[in-house]
Amino acid sequence: MPFRIATFLIASLLGGAGVTAFFGWKLGWLGAWAGAVVWLGFDAWRAKRLLLILRNDAVGLPSRGVGMWGELAERIRKLLRDREQQIRQAEDRLHEFLAAIQASPNGVVLLDEQGRIEWCNQTAAAQFGIDAERDLLQHLANLVRDPAFVAYLASWNYSRDVVIDGHGLGAQRSHPVRLSVQVHPYAGNRRMLLTRDITALEQAEAMRRDFVANVSHEIRTPLTVLAGFVETLQNLPLDADERARYLGLMGQQSHRMETLVNDLLTLSRLEGSAAPGGTQWTRIRALLAQCEDEGRGLSGRLSPQLGHKLSFAIDADSEVSGAATELQSAMSNLLSNAIRYTPGGGEVAVSWRVLPDGRGEYAVKDTGPGIAAEHIPRLTERFYRIDRSRSRETGGTGLGLAIVKHIAQRHGAELRIESTVGKGSRFALLFPATRVREARVMARQPA
Numbered sequence: 001m002p003f004r005i006a007t008f009l010i011a012s013l014l015g016g017a018g019v020t021a022f023f024g025w026k027l028g029w030l031g032a033w034a035g036a037v038v039w040l041g042f043d044a045w046r047a048k049r050l051l052l053i054l055r056n057d058a059v060g061l062p063s064r065g066v067g068m069w070g071e072l073a074e075r076i077r078k079l080l081r082d083r084e085q086q087i088r089q090a091e092d093r094l095h096e097f098l099a100a101i102q103a104s105p106n107g108v109v110l111l112d113e114q115g116r117i118e119w120c121n122q123t124a125a126a127q128f129g130i131d132a133e134r135d136l137l138q139h140l141a142n143l144v145r146d147p148a149f150v151a152y153l154a155s156w157n158y159s160r161d162v163v164i165d166g167h168g169l170g171a172q173r174s175h176p177v178r179l180s181v182q183v184h185p186y187a188g189n190r191r192m193l194l195t196r197d198i199t200a201l202e203q204a205e206a207m208r209r210d211f212v213a214n215v216s217h218e219i220r221t222p223l224t225v226l227a228g229f230v231e232t233l234q235n236l237p238l239d240a241d242e243r244a245r246y247l248g249l250m251g252q253q254s255h256r257m258e259t260l261v262n263d264l265l266t267l268s269r270l271e272g273s274a275a276p277g278g279t280q281w282t283r284i285r286a287l288l289a290q291c292e293d294e295g296r297g298l299s300g301r302l303s304p305q306l307g308h309k310l311s312f313a314i315d316a317d318s319e320v321s322g323a324a325t326e327l328q329s330a331m332s333n334l335l336s337n338a339i340r341y342t343p344g345g346g347e348v349a350v351s352w353r354v355l356p357d358g359r360g361e362y363a364v365k366d367t368g369p370g371i372a373a374e375h376i377p378r379l380t381e382r383f384y385r386i387d388r389s390r391s392r393e394t395g396g397t398g399l400g401l402a403i404v405k406h407i408a409q410r411h412g413a414e415l416r417i418e419s420t421v422g423k424g425s426r427f428a429l430l431f432p433a434t435r436v437r438e439a440r441v442m443a444r445q446p447a
Contacts, residue, residue, distance in 0.1 A: 012036045107179075107195030113188065115139050115153065127179055127195050129167040140193075149181060158183040163198065178202050207382075214383035218260055218398070222253035263399040266329065267382075270406040276323040283439055284318045284352050284360075287328055291350065295335045303344030310339075315353035317439040318360055320431055322411045330407040333400040334364045334427045342368035342424075358433030365426040371419035379417060380405040404429075411435060 012032040098119075101108050107124025109117060116137045117130075125132040130143050141150050144164075152162040166179035180196045229250045233243065292312050299308040320327060338348045346367040353361050371379070371386060378384050383398035401415075408415045412432045419425035 109193040111191040127166045222257050225253045275410045278321040281319040282324040306344030309347040311349045313351045321435045326407045330404045338364045338366040342366045360431040360436035363428040367424040370421040
């Protein structure tokens with residue numbers, strides 16, 4: 001303000017001095033008025049210019065000048081610069097937030113007050129089968145025709161979720177997908193939809209129910225047989241031969257239950273314990289020697305007259321790292337399965353070799369009936385049997401290959417199954433190179 005007063009007085013004095021110099025002091029006051037008018041006109045022009053620039057979104061705002069209008073322009077420039085910086089920061093945060101939602105494995109859809117799509121991430125678009133850009137401002141109820149979802153969306157009672165069929169993502173597109181949709185109102189009548197793929201959860205729950213049902217069935221069957229034999233022994237006078245035969249059958253059923261319980265405990269232990277480390281090494285010859293003893297004993301029991309032609313070959317004397325008991329269990333299970341399902345007189349060949357890339361392969365090949373291609377993907381499921389009657393005759397529990405699969409995964413190995421109907425099957429465990437090494441000769445201790 002002092003600067004404005006000073007410039008006003010200077011303009012008036014200059015105007016008065018100029019007129020006095022040319023026309024005398026009597027007209028000096030006119031010059032003073034003229035200088036004041038010129039100063040006011042220039043000041044008004046600067047104010048109008050600044051106002052026009054502000055009306056044009058401050059485009060072309062001059063840099064700091066002299067006087068009040070110059071300082072005002074500079075302060076406005078600083079405020080605009082701060083506001084632009086805040087807007088950029090807010091936009092950056094918004095983009096980061098949207099990017100985080102885009103990366104979420106769950107779907108997010110924002111609806112306006114009329115139920116139209118304002119925004120959705122790609123996960124929700126894929127799950128609902130809509131286009132995130134093309135279907136903006138479209139009514140979601142017109143795009144997702146599931147009656148349960150439409151009724152849920154219109155009910156405005158969102159205390160629970162609704163489960164509907166959805167579209168698969170990537171490799172799941174050819175498989176049925178189940179979605180859990182939960183709506184959350186916000187900002188008045190706007191709504192946010194959160195979707196979650198619960199296909200795996202429902203499958204796990206179905207597997208749990210099937211597992212409990214299978215265990216109950218497998219245990220109930222021998223229990224029923226045992227109860228019947230016990231009642232017979234209690235109520236009927238039997239001679240020594242009949243009693244011995246019944247006791248033998250009871251022993252078989254009790255052994256079957258014991259085997260089933262042991263397999264269930266093995267599975268539980270495998271699933272609930274940490275994976276074995278790579279510091280404990282076991283010689284392949286020792287593992288195959290125990291497999292051979294068990295295999296020849298099982299073959300003698302199942303086919304005492306014909307037996308099986310068993311062969312064991314080791315291509316390279318090697319060691320495998322991991323839990324020796326688990327490795328023995330996996331290898332023995334593959335061999336016992338081959339013997340159980342190969343008729344008497346058939347051949348079962350067991351081999352170990354080290355592949356050129358350093359991996360180790362334990363393989364069991366038989367000349368049994370073979371397995372149809374449609375059964376192979378499900379062989380490692382618990383209690384899955386191709387022929388239930390045959391499995392019961394041979395004493396199988398339906399858990400052997402499930403145990404083998406878990407042991408293979410815990411050791412980083414891969415279970416491969418090849419089979420041709422009428423020609424036989426080949427089961428192989430491929431161990432990674434990091435778990436295979438050449439057998440080391442232990443130095444003798446001094447006497």
